[in-house]
Amino acid sequence: xxxxxxxxxxSAKFVVICVGLLGFxxxxxxxxxSTSSTLPTSTKPSxxxxxxxxxxxxxxxATASGRFLAAxxxxxxxxxxxxxxxxxxxxxxxxxxxxxxxDLLFVFAGYGTIDFVHSHVDVYNxxxxxxxxxxxxxxxxxxxxxxxxxxxxxxxxxxxQYGPQCRGPTAHNFVLDTQTRKWRDxxxxxxxxxxxxxxxxxxxxxxxxGSKENRHTPGLEHWSLAVKDGKALENEWRSEIPIPRxxxxxxxxxxxxxxxxxxxQEGDFxxxxxxxxxxxxxxxxxxxxxxxxxxxxxxxxxxxPMPKANSHIEFAWALVNNSIVIVxxxxxxxxxxxxMVLNGxxxxxxxxxxxxxxxxxxxxxxxxxxxxxxxxxLYFTSGQRDKGPDDPSPKKVIGEMWRTxxxxxx
Ligand SMILES: *[C@@H]1O[C@H](CO)[C@@H](O)[C@H](O)[C@H]1NC(C)=O
Ligand SMILES: *[C@@H]1O[C@H](CO)[C@@H](O)[C@H](O)[C@H]1NC(C)=O
Ligand SMILES: *[C@@H]1O[C@H](CO)[C@@H](O)[C@H](O)[C@H]1NC(C)=O
Numbered sequence: 001x002x003x004x005x006x007x008x009x010x011s012a013k014f015v016v017i018c019v020g021l022l023g024f025x026x027x028x029x030x031x032x033x034s035t036s037s038t039l040p041t042s043t044k045p046s047x048x049x050x051x052x053x054x055x056x057x058x059x060x061x062a063t064a065s066g067r068f069l070a071a072x073x074x075x076x077x078x079x080x081x082x083x084x085x086x087x088x089x090x091x092x093x094x095x096x097x098x099x100x101x102x103d104l105l106f107v108f109a110g111y112g113t114i115d116f117v118h119s120h121v122d123v124y125n126x127x128x129x130x131x132x133x134x135x136x137x138x139x140x141x142x143x144x145x146x147x148x149x150x151x152x153x154x155x156x157x158x159x160x161q162y163g164p165q166c167r168g169p170t171a172h173n174f175v176l177d178t179q180t181r182k183w184r185d186x187x188x189x190x191x192x193x194x195x196x197x198x199x200x201x202x203x204x205x206x207x208x209x210g211s212k213e214n215r216h217t218p219g220l221e222h223w224s225l226a227v228k229d230g231k232a233l234e235n236e237w238r239s240e241i242p243i244p245r246x247x248x249x250x251x252x253x254x255x256x257x258x259x260x261x262x263x264x265q266e267g268d269f270x271x272x273x274x275x276x277x278x279x280x281x282x283x284x285x286x287x288x289x290x291x292x293x294x295x296x297x298x299x300x301x302x303x304x305p306m307p308k309a310n311s312h313i314e315f316a317w318a319l320v321n322n323s324i325v326i327v328x329x330x331x332x333x334x335x336x337x338x339x340m341v342l343n344g345x346x347x348x349x350x351x352x353x354x355x356x357x358x359x360x361x362x363x364x365x366x367x368x369x370x371x372x373x374x375x376x377x378l379y380f381t382s383g384q385r386d387k388g389p390d391d392p393s394p395k396k397v398i399g400e401m402w403r404t405x406x407x408x409x410x
Contacts, residue, residue, distance in 0.1 A: 001316040002353065003129060003186055011315070012183070016273040021068050022391070026035060032059075032332050033077060036249055037162075038086070040100075046240070047140055048344060051197055069295065071339040073308075073331050073332045073333070073334055073335070073392070075344055075345070075361075075365075075392070076307060076308055076344075076345050076358045077358065078345050078346070078358045078359070078360050078361045079359070079360050079361070080208050080361055081346070081359075081360035081361060081362075081403045081404045082404060082405070083282075083362070083363045083403070083404050084402065084403050084404070085400065085401070086129055086217070086379070086402065086403055087129065087130060087397045087401060088381075088398075088400050088401055088402040089107060089122055089124070089131060089132055089381050089399035089400075089401060090122050090131055090134065091110075091112055091118060091122070091397070091399055091401065092112060092382065092396075092397045092398050093107070093109070093110025093111065093112065093118055093315070093370075093382045093383075093397065094110055094111040094144075094368055094383060094397045095110055095111055095144035095145055095161075095257045095312075095368050096108055096109050096110025096111075096118070096144065096315075096319055096368070096370060096382055096383070097109060097110075097146045097148045097157075097160075097314070097315050097370070098148075098315045098370030098371070098372070098381075098382075099148055099149070099150045099155050099315075100221070100318075100372040100373070100374075101126075101150055101152060101155075101178055102123070103125055103126040103127045103374055104123055104125055104126070104178075105123065105126065105370070105372040105379070105381075106121055106122075106123055106176075106178065107121065107122045107123070107124065107153065107381065107382065108121050108137065108146065108157075109121075109141070109142070109143045109144055109146060109160075110139060110143070110144055110368075110382065110388075111143070111144055111164065111305050111397065112397070113164075113397070114164060114165060114280065115164050115165065115277075116164060117139050117143035117144060117163060117164045118143065119136065119139070119141070119143060120134055120135065120136050120137060120400040121134065121135050121136075121137060121176075122134050124379075124381070124401065125376070126194065126372060126374035126375065126379065127374075133323075135181050137183075137359045138174055138183050140162075140170070140172045141157060141160075141161070141172065141183075142157075142159060142160025142161055142162050142169065142170050142172070142173055142193050143161060143162060143163060143164070143232040144160060144161045145160045145161040145169065145194050145195035145248065145283040146158065146159065146160035146195075146199070147159055147160065147193070147195070147198030147207055147314075148198060148315070149198050149199050149200050149205070149252075150178075150200075151200055151229075153177065153178055153179060153229075153230070154175050154176065154177055154178070154229065154230035155175065155178060156173070156174075156175055156198070156200070156205050156206050156227065157173060157175065157176065157186075157205070157375045158173050158186075158189065158193075158196065158198050158204075158205070159172070159173065159189050159192050159193045159194075159196060159210070160194070160195070161187060161194055161195075161215070163278070164277075164278075165271065165275075165277055165278040165279055165280045166215055166270055166271040166272075166278050166279065166280035166281070167278045167279050168192065168194070168213045168214065168215060168271070169192035169193055169194040169210075169211075169213060169215075170192050171188040171189045171190075171192040172185075172188055173185070173186035173187065174186060175189060175227075175230045175231075177230055184347050186205075186225070186227075186231060186232050187225065187232050187234070187235055187236060187237065189223065189237060189369070190221075190223060190237055191205060191212075191213070191221075192209070192213055192238075193207065193209075193210035193212070193219055193221075194211040194212070194213075194215050194248055194268070195210050195211065195248030195249050195268075195314060196208060196209050196210030196248070197209045197210070197243070197251075197252035197261050197264070197314070198252055199252045199253065199254045200227070200254065201254050201257075201259050202257070203226060203227070203228065204224040204225060204226050204227065204238075205224060205225045205226075205227045206222065206223070206224045206226070206240065206259065207222070207223050207237075208221065208222035208223070208240070208243045208248045208252075208261070209222070209243045209245075209247055209248070209250060209261070209264065210243075210246070210247070210248050211246075211247065211248045211267075211268055214270055214271075215268050215269065215270050215271070216267050216268055216269075216270045216283050218245070218246030218248075218266045218267070219246045219247075219249040220242040220243055220244075220245075220246040221239070221246075222239070222240040222241060222243055223237040223238060223239060223240060224237065224238050224240050225228055225237050225238070227244060240298075241298055241299070243261065243288060243292065243298065243300065244290075244292060244300050244302075245264075245266065245288065245292075245368070246266065247264050247265050247266040247267070247279055247288070248264060248265065248268055248311075249263070249264045249265055249268075249311040249312045249313065249314055249330075250262060250263050250264030250288075250311070250313065251263060251264075251313045251314060251316065251317045251324070252314070252317060253317060253324055254372075255319060255351055256322075256351070257295070257296075258294065258295045259289070259293065259294040259295075260291065260292070260293050260303075260324070261290075261292045261293075262289050262290075262291050262292075262306065262310075262313070262314050262324065262326070262328075262349070263287075263289070263290070263291075263306055263309070263310040263311055263319075263329065264287075264288050264290070264311050264313075265284060265285050265286060265287045265288060265311040265330075266285065266286045266288075267281060267284050267285040268283065268285060269281060269282055270283050285311075285333065287309035287310065287330065287331055287332050288306075288310075288311065288331075289305035289306040289307075289308065289310070290305060290306075291303040291304065291305060291306065291311045291349070291360065303354055304354055304355070304356060305356075306347065306349075306356060306390065307345075307347055307356050307357075307358055308331050308343065308347075309331045309332050310326065310329040310330070310331060310343055310347075311329055311330045311331070311367075312328075312329050312330045312367040312368045312383075313326050313327075313328075313329045313369075314368075315368070315369070315370050315371065316328055316329060316368065316369040316370070316371050316383075317371055318372060318373035318378060319373075320362060320373050320406060320408060321408055322350070322351045322352055322377075322406055323348045323349060323350045323351060324348070324349040324351065325346060325347070325348050325359070325371075325373070325378065325406070326342065326346070326347050326348075326349070326406070327362065327366075327368055327369045327371045327378070327380045328342065328343050328344050328345070328346075328362055328365065328366040328369045328380070328383065329342070329367055329369075330342055330343060330367045330394075331343050334393070337350070337393075339392075339393035340393055340394055341365075341392045341393065342365035342366060342367050342384075342385070342386045342393070343365055343366075343367070344361055344362045344364060344365035344386070344392070344395055345358050345359075345360070345361060345362065346358075346359050346360045346361075346362060346378070347359065348409055350408075350409065350410075355410075356408075357409045359406075359407070359408065359409060362380075362402075363402055364385045364386050364388075364389075365385065365386040365392050365393065366380075366383045366384065366385045366386070366398070367383050367384055368382065368383040368384060369382060369383045370382045370383070373406065376405055376406060377403045377404065377406065378403060378404050378405075378406040379401065379403045380403075381399065381400065381401040381402070382399060382400075382404055383397075383398060384396065384397050384398065385398050385399070
Protein backbone atom coordinates (compact mmCIF):
# COMPACT_ATOMS: atom_id res chain seq x y z
CA UNK A 1 0.00 0.00 0.00
CA UNK A 2 1.13 3.49 -0.79
CA UNK A 3 1.68 5.51 2.34
CA UNK A 4 0.31 8.98 2.23
CA UNK A 5 1.57 11.77 4.37
CA UNK A 6 0.41 15.23 5.00
CA UNK A 7 3.28 16.66 6.95
CA UNK A 8 3.64 20.35 7.59
CA UNK A 9 6.85 21.75 6.19
CA UNK A 10 8.88 24.35 8.02
CA SER A 11 10.22 27.33 6.14
CA ALA A 12 10.22 27.46 2.38
CA LYS A 13 13.86 28.59 2.40
CA PHE A 14 14.92 25.50 4.31
CA VAL A 15 13.18 23.33 1.76
CA VAL A 16 14.85 25.02 -1.20
CA ILE A 17 18.31 24.56 0.31
CA CYS A 18 17.65 20.92 0.99
CA VAL A 19 16.31 20.33 -2.50
CA GLY A 20 19.54 21.75 -3.93
CA LEU A 21 21.71 19.57 -1.75
CA LEU A 22 19.63 16.53 -2.40
CA GLY A 23 19.73 16.95 -6.14
CA PHE A 24 23.43 16.32 -5.77
CA UNK A 25 22.98 13.50 -3.29
CA UNK A 26 20.57 11.75 -5.62
CA UNK A 27 23.18 11.05 -8.26
CA UNK A 28 26.07 10.52 -5.90
CA UNK A 29 24.17 8.10 -3.84
CA UNK A 30 23.19 4.49 -4.08
CA UNK A 31 21.72 2.07 -1.60
CA UNK A 32 25.05 1.74 0.12
CA UNK A 33 25.37 5.39 0.86
CA SER A 34 25.55 6.66 4.37
CA THR A 35 23.80 9.93 3.62
CA SER A 36 20.79 9.10 1.62
CA SER A 37 17.96 11.50 1.46
CA THR A 38 16.36 11.92 -1.92
CA LEU A 39 13.89 13.99 -3.78
CA PRO A 40 10.51 12.41 -4.12
CA THR A 41 10.07 11.22 -7.68
CA SER A 42 6.40 10.79 -6.90
CA THR A 43 4.03 13.26 -8.43
CA LYS A 44 1.70 12.80 -5.51
CA PRO A 45 1.59 16.15 -3.73
CA SER A 46 0.69 14.44 -0.47
CA UNK A 47 4.11 12.84 -0.07
CA UNK A 48 6.40 15.81 0.30
CA UNK A 49 9.69 15.10 1.97
CA UNK A 50 11.21 16.87 4.91
CA UNK A 51 14.74 15.74 4.30
CA UNK A 52 16.23 16.04 7.72
CA UNK A 53 16.77 13.35 10.25
CA UNK A 54 16.59 15.89 13.04
CA UNK A 55 12.99 16.57 12.30
CA UNK A 56 12.03 12.95 12.23
CA UNK A 57 11.02 12.49 15.87
CA UNK A 58 9.17 15.77 16.02
CA UNK A 59 7.10 14.93 12.97
CA UNK A 60 6.41 11.42 14.09
CA UNK A 61 4.56 12.71 17.10
CA ALA A 62 3.13 15.77 15.46
CA THR A 63 -0.10 14.36 14.15
CA ALA A 64 -2.30 11.32 14.17
CA SER A 65 -1.24 10.65 10.58
CA GLY A 66 2.36 10.68 11.82
CA ARG A 67 1.57 7.79 14.09
CA PHE A 68 -0.15 6.01 11.23
CA LEU A 69 2.93 6.47 9.08
CA ALA A 70 5.23 5.14 11.74
CA ALA A 71 3.27 1.90 11.71
CA UNK A 72 4.20 1.33 8.07
CA UNK A 73 7.95 1.12 8.61
CA UNK A 74 8.53 0.65 12.35
CA UNK A 75 10.11 -2.50 13.76
CA UNK A 76 7.47 -4.99 14.87
CA UNK A 77 7.28 -6.30 18.42
CA UNK A 78 9.01 -9.64 18.45
CA UNK A 79 10.61 -12.02 20.92
CA UNK A 80 14.40 -11.97 21.20
CA UNK A 81 16.03 -14.99 19.64
CA UNK A 82 19.41 -16.44 20.52
CA UNK A 83 21.62 -16.14 17.45
CA UNK A 84 24.92 -17.95 16.97
CA UNK A 85 27.53 -16.48 14.70
CA UNK A 86 28.97 -19.08 12.34
CA UNK A 87 31.83 -18.96 9.82
CA UNK A 88 31.35 -16.03 7.43
CA UNK A 89 30.98 -16.60 3.69
CA UNK A 90 34.23 -16.25 1.69
CA UNK A 91 32.87 -12.99 0.22
CA UNK A 92 30.19 -10.48 1.22
CA UNK A 93 27.29 -10.36 -1.24
CA UNK A 94 24.22 -8.27 -1.89
CA UNK A 95 21.38 -9.39 -4.18
CA UNK A 96 22.89 -12.85 -4.58
CA UNK A 97 20.88 -16.04 -4.79
CA UNK A 98 20.80 -19.24 -2.78
CA UNK A 99 19.38 -22.73 -3.08
CA UNK A 100 19.44 -25.39 -0.37
CA UNK A 101 19.76 -29.05 -1.33
CA UNK A 102 19.78 -31.28 1.74
CA ASP A 103 22.74 -30.20 3.94
CA LEU A 104 24.26 -27.88 1.31
CA LEU A 105 23.49 -24.21 0.72
CA PHE A 106 24.62 -23.10 -2.76
CA VAL A 107 25.20 -19.34 -2.70
CA PHE A 108 25.47 -17.62 -6.09
CA ALA A 109 26.67 -14.35 -7.57
CA GLY A 110 25.76 -10.99 -5.97
CA TYR A 111 27.38 -7.58 -5.70
CA GLY A 112 30.58 -7.38 -3.65
CA THR A 113 30.49 -3.62 -4.08
CA ILE A 114 28.34 -1.52 -6.37
CA ASP A 115 31.11 -1.66 -8.98
CA PHE A 116 32.05 -5.30 -8.57
CA VAL A 117 29.91 -8.41 -9.03
CA HIS A 118 30.75 -12.02 -8.19
CA SER A 119 30.74 -14.68 -10.84
CA HIS A 120 31.10 -17.80 -8.71
CA VAL A 121 29.27 -20.10 -6.31
CA ASP A 122 30.19 -20.73 -2.66
CA VAL A 123 28.84 -23.76 -0.83
CA TYR A 124 28.03 -24.09 2.88
CA ASN A 125 27.65 -27.47 4.52
CA UNK A 126 25.11 -27.43 7.39
CA UNK A 127 26.40 -30.73 8.79
CA UNK A 128 29.92 -29.55 9.55
CA UNK A 129 29.15 -25.83 9.29
CA UNK A 130 31.94 -24.99 6.88
CA UNK A 131 32.25 -23.16 3.58
CA UNK A 132 33.99 -24.84 0.66
CA UNK A 133 33.77 -26.08 -2.88
CA UNK A 134 33.83 -22.76 -4.69
CA UNK A 135 33.18 -23.03 -8.44
CA UNK A 136 32.61 -20.65 -11.36
CA UNK A 137 29.39 -19.59 -13.02
CA UNK A 138 29.09 -19.45 -16.84
CA UNK A 139 30.40 -16.14 -18.19
CA UNK A 140 27.02 -15.24 -19.68
CA UNK A 141 25.09 -15.81 -16.46
CA UNK A 142 23.56 -12.83 -14.65
CA UNK A 143 25.30 -11.59 -11.49
CA UNK A 144 22.36 -10.47 -9.38
CA UNK A 145 18.56 -10.36 -9.30
CA UNK A 146 18.27 -13.89 -10.66
CA UNK A 147 15.31 -16.22 -10.65
CA UNK A 148 16.34 -19.60 -9.23
CA UNK A 149 14.75 -22.88 -8.16
CA UNK A 150 15.70 -26.54 -7.70
CA UNK A 151 14.10 -29.96 -8.16
CA UNK A 152 16.48 -31.44 -5.61
CA UNK A 153 19.41 -32.02 -7.98
CA UNK A 154 19.25 -29.52 -10.84
CA UNK A 155 19.19 -25.78 -10.17
CA UNK A 156 17.35 -23.74 -12.80
CA UNK A 157 18.75 -20.23 -13.22
CA UNK A 158 16.61 -17.65 -14.97
CA UNK A 159 17.49 -14.19 -16.37
CA UNK A 160 18.70 -11.51 -13.90
CA GLN A 161 20.94 -8.44 -14.01
CA TYR A 162 24.16 -8.76 -15.98
CA GLY A 163 27.04 -6.69 -14.58
CA PRO A 164 27.46 -4.12 -11.79
CA GLN A 165 25.74 -0.80 -10.97
CA CYS A 166 22.27 -0.64 -12.53
CA ARG A 167 22.76 -2.51 -15.78
CA GLY A 168 19.78 -4.28 -17.25
CA PRO A 169 18.85 -7.95 -17.26
CA THR A 170 19.82 -10.73 -19.67
CA ALA A 171 17.40 -13.31 -21.15
CA HIS A 172 20.01 -16.09 -20.77
CA ASN A 173 18.96 -19.08 -18.67
CA PHE A 174 21.01 -21.97 -17.31
CA VAL A 175 20.79 -25.24 -15.43
CA LEU A 176 23.35 -26.47 -12.91
CA ASP A 177 23.68 -30.17 -12.19
CA THR A 178 24.74 -30.03 -8.54
CA GLN A 179 26.13 -33.58 -8.64
CA THR A 180 28.51 -33.06 -11.56
CA ARG A 181 28.70 -29.24 -11.12
CA LYS A 182 28.22 -28.91 -14.88
CA TRP A 183 26.19 -26.13 -16.47
CA ARG A 184 23.83 -26.31 -19.43
CA ASP A 185 21.81 -23.73 -21.37
CA UNK A 186 18.04 -23.39 -21.25
CA UNK A 187 15.91 -21.62 -23.90
CA UNK A 188 16.04 -17.84 -23.27
CA UNK A 189 13.03 -15.99 -21.88
CA UNK A 190 10.93 -14.17 -24.52
CA UNK A 191 12.32 -10.94 -23.01
CA UNK A 192 14.74 -10.39 -20.10
CA UNK A 193 13.41 -9.81 -16.61
CA UNK A 194 14.91 -8.32 -13.48
CA UNK A 195 14.34 -10.28 -10.24
CA UNK A 196 11.26 -12.24 -11.35
CA UNK A 197 9.39 -14.71 -9.14
CA UNK A 198 10.50 -18.22 -10.18
CA UNK A 199 9.31 -21.71 -9.24
CA UNK A 200 8.89 -25.27 -10.46
CA UNK A 201 5.26 -26.27 -10.51
CA UNK A 202 3.60 -29.29 -12.08
CA UNK A 203 6.61 -30.16 -14.20
CA UNK A 204 7.05 -26.64 -15.51
CA UNK A 205 9.47 -23.86 -14.72
CA UNK A 206 7.34 -20.76 -13.99
CA UNK A 207 8.68 -17.21 -14.23
CA UNK A 208 6.48 -14.19 -13.48
CA UNK A 209 6.55 -10.54 -12.52
CA GLY A 210 9.90 -8.87 -11.96
CA SER A 211 10.82 -5.58 -13.61
CA LYS A 212 11.23 -4.96 -17.31
CA GLU A 213 14.58 -4.19 -18.96
CA ASN A 214 14.83 -0.73 -17.43
CA ARG A 215 14.82 -2.36 -13.92
CA HIS A 216 11.95 -0.16 -12.82
CA THR A 217 8.77 -0.83 -14.81
CA PRO A 218 6.84 -3.77 -13.33
CA GLY A 219 6.27 -6.71 -15.67
CA LEU A 220 3.02 -8.63 -15.25
CA GLU A 221 3.89 -11.40 -17.69
CA HIS A 222 4.07 -15.00 -16.60
CA TRP A 223 5.72 -17.73 -18.66
CA SER A 224 6.39 -21.41 -18.20
CA LEU A 225 8.58 -24.07 -19.76
CA ALA A 226 8.29 -27.86 -19.39
CA VAL A 227 11.48 -29.22 -17.82
CA LYS A 228 12.70 -32.57 -16.55
CA ASP A 229 16.02 -33.65 -15.05
CA GLY A 230 17.74 -30.43 -16.00
CA LYS A 231 16.51 -30.38 -19.59
CA ALA A 232 13.89 -28.29 -21.34
CA LEU A 233 11.21 -30.45 -22.97
CA GLU A 234 10.09 -27.55 -25.18
CA ASN A 235 11.90 -24.99 -27.32
CA GLU A 236 9.81 -22.02 -26.30
CA TRP A 237 8.28 -20.52 -23.22
CA ARG A 238 4.49 -20.57 -22.97
CA SER A 239 2.41 -17.61 -21.80
CA GLU A 240 0.47 -18.17 -18.59
CA ILE A 241 -2.02 -16.11 -16.62
CA PRO A 242 -0.39 -12.74 -15.77
CA ILE A 243 0.23 -11.93 -12.14
CA PRO A 244 -2.13 -9.27 -10.67
CA ARG A 245 0.75 -6.99 -9.67
CA UNK A 246 4.18 -7.03 -11.26
CA UNK A 247 7.53 -6.10 -9.78
CA UNK A 248 10.74 -7.61 -8.40
CA UNK A 249 12.08 -9.04 -5.14
CA UNK A 250 9.31 -11.42 -4.08
CA UNK A 251 9.40 -14.78 -2.40
CA UNK A 252 7.87 -17.50 -4.58
CA UNK A 253 7.10 -20.87 -3.01
CA UNK A 254 5.32 -24.06 -4.10
CA UNK A 255 3.70 -26.09 -1.33
CA UNK A 256 1.17 -28.85 -1.64
CA UNK A 257 0.58 -28.19 -5.35
CA UNK A 258 -0.10 -24.49 -4.82
CA UNK A 259 2.08 -21.62 -5.97
CA UNK A 260 2.48 -18.63 -3.63
CA UNK A 261 3.96 -15.21 -4.38
CA UNK A 262 4.69 -13.04 -1.35
CA UNK A 263 5.65 -9.40 -0.89
CA UNK A 264 7.91 -7.54 -3.33
CA GLN A 265 7.69 -4.08 -4.78
CA GLU A 266 6.92 -1.90 -7.78
CA GLY A 267 9.84 0.14 -9.09
CA ASP A 268 13.57 0.01 -8.37
CA PHE A 269 16.78 1.94 -8.98
CA UNK A 270 17.46 2.67 -12.66
CA UNK A 271 20.56 3.50 -14.63
CA UNK A 272 21.08 7.24 -14.90
CA UNK A 273 20.26 8.17 -18.51
CA UNK A 274 23.45 8.45 -20.58
CA UNK A 275 25.73 7.16 -17.83
CA UNK A 276 28.48 5.04 -19.39
CA UNK A 277 28.75 2.94 -16.23
CA UNK A 278 24.97 2.63 -15.82
CA UNK A 279 25.20 4.54 -12.56
CA UNK A 280 22.34 3.70 -10.26
CA UNK A 281 19.82 6.40 -9.52
CA UNK A 282 16.90 6.20 -7.19
CA UNK A 283 13.30 5.98 -8.31
CA UNK A 284 9.91 5.79 -6.71
CA UNK A 285 9.15 2.42 -5.14
CA UNK A 286 6.06 0.91 -3.55
CA UNK A 287 6.57 -2.11 -1.29
CA UNK A 288 3.84 -4.77 -0.97
CA UNK A 289 2.19 -6.75 1.78
CA UNK A 290 0.40 -8.72 -0.96
CA UNK A 291 0.21 -12.50 -0.98
CA UNK A 292 -1.10 -14.27 -4.10
CA UNK A 293 -1.78 -17.94 -4.73
CA UNK A 294 -2.44 -20.08 -7.80
CA UNK A 295 -4.09 -23.49 -7.53
CA UNK A 296 -6.15 -25.84 -9.77
CA UNK A 297 -8.42 -23.01 -10.88
CA UNK A 298 -5.46 -21.20 -12.48
CA UNK A 299 -6.86 -17.92 -11.17
CA UNK A 300 -4.87 -15.75 -8.77
CA UNK A 301 -6.35 -15.65 -5.26
CA UNK A 302 -5.46 -13.07 -2.64
CA UNK A 303 -4.43 -14.36 0.79
CA UNK A 304 -4.01 -12.54 4.13
CA PRO A 305 -1.38 -9.79 3.80
CA MET A 306 2.04 -9.83 5.44
CA PRO A 307 2.33 -8.12 8.88
CA LYS A 308 4.48 -5.43 7.27
CA ALA A 309 5.29 -4.64 3.64
CA ASN A 310 8.34 -6.72 2.70
CA SER A 311 10.62 -6.85 -0.33
CA HIS A 312 14.07 -8.22 -1.28
CA ILE A 313 13.06 -11.64 0.02
CA GLU A 314 13.45 -13.88 -3.04
CA PHE A 315 15.93 -16.17 -1.27
CA ALA A 316 15.13 -15.08 2.28
CA TRP A 317 12.66 -17.86 3.07
CA ALA A 318 12.55 -21.46 4.22
CA LEU A 319 9.67 -23.88 4.26
CA VAL A 320 9.34 -25.57 7.66
CA ASN A 321 6.40 -27.68 8.92
CA ASN A 322 4.00 -26.23 6.35
CA SER A 323 4.96 -22.68 7.26
CA ILE A 324 6.85 -20.18 5.14
CA VAL A 325 9.48 -18.48 7.31
CA ILE A 326 10.90 -15.18 6.02
CA VAL A 327 14.07 -13.50 7.31
CA UNK A 328 14.48 -9.72 7.09
CA UNK A 329 13.82 -7.66 3.95
CA UNK A 330 12.91 -4.06 3.21
CA UNK A 331 9.71 -2.20 3.90
CA UNK A 332 8.23 1.17 2.92
CA UNK A 333 10.77 3.95 2.79
CA UNK A 334 10.82 6.22 5.77
CA UNK A 335 8.04 8.68 4.91
CA UNK A 336 9.99 11.70 6.12
CA UNK A 337 13.65 10.97 5.46
CA UNK A 338 12.81 8.83 2.37
CA UNK A 339 15.62 6.48 3.27
CA MET A 340 15.25 2.80 2.56
CA VAL A 341 14.10 0.96 5.70
CA LEU A 342 15.24 -2.58 6.45
CA ASN A 343 13.26 -5.21 8.31
CA GLY A 344 14.71 -6.90 11.39
CA UNK A 345 12.14 -9.63 12.01
CA UNK A 346 11.58 -13.27 11.23
CA UNK A 347 7.96 -13.77 10.19
CA UNK A 348 5.96 -16.96 9.71
CA UNK A 349 3.06 -17.68 7.37
CA UNK A 350 1.31 -20.81 8.58
CA UNK A 351 -0.26 -22.49 5.56
CA UNK A 352 -2.57 -24.63 7.73
CA UNK A 353 -4.25 -21.59 9.28
CA UNK A 354 -3.26 -18.89 6.74
CA UNK A 355 -2.11 -16.80 9.72
CA UNK A 356 0.94 -14.57 9.87
CA UNK A 357 3.00 -14.17 13.01
CA UNK A 358 6.19 -12.40 13.98
CA UNK A 359 8.37 -15.03 15.60
CA UNK A 360 11.55 -13.19 16.50
CA UNK A 361 14.12 -10.46 16.07
CA UNK A 362 17.26 -10.76 13.94
CA UNK A 363 20.70 -9.67 15.22
CA UNK A 364 20.13 -6.57 13.06
CA UNK A 365 17.88 -5.43 10.24
CA UNK A 366 19.02 -6.91 6.94
CA UNK A 367 17.87 -7.36 3.35
CA UNK A 368 18.50 -9.93 0.58
CA UNK A 369 19.39 -12.58 3.13
CA UNK A 370 20.10 -16.08 1.86
CA UNK A 371 18.32 -18.58 4.07
CA UNK A 372 18.45 -22.29 4.88
CA UNK A 373 16.94 -24.62 7.47
CA UNK A 374 18.68 -27.73 8.76
CA UNK A 375 18.14 -29.99 11.72
CA UNK A 376 16.06 -27.49 13.71
CA UNK A 377 18.31 -24.51 12.94
CA LEU A 378 17.31 -21.50 10.85
CA TYR A 379 20.35 -20.02 9.06
CA PHE A 380 20.89 -16.81 7.20
CA THR A 381 23.89 -15.30 5.47
CA SER A 382 24.78 -12.31 3.26
CA GLY A 383 22.82 -9.21 2.32
CA GLN A 384 23.05 -5.65 3.50
CA ARG A 385 22.57 -4.69 7.13
CA ASP A 386 21.37 -1.54 8.86
CA LYS A 387 23.48 1.33 10.20
CA GLY A 388 22.68 0.36 13.77
CA PRO A 389 19.84 -0.15 16.25
CA ASP A 390 18.63 3.43 15.86
CA ASP A 391 18.97 3.67 12.10
CA PRO A 392 17.19 1.14 9.89
CA SER A 393 18.69 2.38 6.61
CA PRO A 394 21.10 0.10 4.71
CA LYS A 395 24.85 0.26 5.05
CA LYS A 396 27.31 -2.63 5.10
CA VAL A 397 27.24 -5.53 2.64
CA ILE A 398 27.89 -8.65 4.70
CA GLY A 399 29.00 -12.24 4.39
CA GLU A 400 28.20 -13.17 7.98
CA MET A 401 26.41 -16.44 8.69
CA TRP A 402 24.05 -16.74 11.67
CA ARG A 403 21.76 -19.43 13.03
CA THR A 404 19.06 -19.80 15.65
CA UNK A 405 17.03 -22.75 16.95
CA UNK A 406 13.70 -22.25 15.26
CA UNK A 407 10.49 -22.50 17.23
CA UNK A 408 7.39 -22.00 15.13
CA UNK A 409 3.93 -20.91 16.23
CA UNK A 410 1.07 -23.37 15.83
C1 LIG B 1 6.56 10.52 20.96
O1 LIG B 1 5.49 9.85 21.59
C2 LIG B 1 5.88 8.77 22.40
C3 LIG B 1 4.61 8.06 22.91
O2 LIG B 1 3.58 8.97 23.21
C4 LIG B 1 6.78 9.27 23.53
O3 LIG B 1 7.22 8.18 24.33
C5 LIG B 1 7.99 9.94 22.92
O4 LIG B 1 8.81 10.48 23.92
C6 LIG B 1 7.57 11.04 21.96
N1 LIG B 1 8.75 11.54 21.26
C7 LIG B 1 9.00 12.84 21.13
C8 LIG B 1 10.26 13.18 20.41
O5 LIG B 1 8.26 13.71 21.53
C1 LIG C 1 28.81 -32.24 4.70
O1 LIG C 1 29.77 -32.49 5.67
C2 LIG C 1 29.66 -33.77 6.28
C3 LIG C 1 30.68 -33.85 7.43
O2 LIG C 1 31.96 -33.49 6.96
C4 LIG C 1 29.90 -34.83 5.23
O3 LIG C 1 29.76 -36.12 5.81
C5 LIG C 1 28.85 -34.66 4.13
O4 LIG C 1 29.08 -35.60 3.10
C6 LIG C 1 28.89 -33.25 3.59
N1 LIG C 1 27.76 -33.10 2.68
C7 LIG C 1 27.90 -33.10 1.36
C8 LIG C 1 26.64 -33.11 0.57
O5 LIG C 1 28.98 -33.10 0.81
C1 LIG D 1 7.89 -29.21 13.33
O1 LIG D 1 7.00 -30.24 13.72
C2 LIG D 1 7.60 -31.28 14.49
C3 LIG D 1 6.55 -32.36 14.70
O2 LIG D 1 5.39 -31.82 15.24
C4 LIG D 1 8.12 -30.69 15.79
O3 LIG D 1 8.76 -31.68 16.56
C5 LIG D 1 9.14 -29.57 15.47
O4 LIG D 1 9.57 -28.95 16.65
C6 LIG D 1 8.51 -28.54 14.55
N1 LIG D 1 9.56 -27.63 14.13
C7 LIG D 1 9.59 -26.34 14.47
C8 LIG D 1 10.75 -25.57 13.94
O5 LIG D 1 8.76 -25.77 15.14
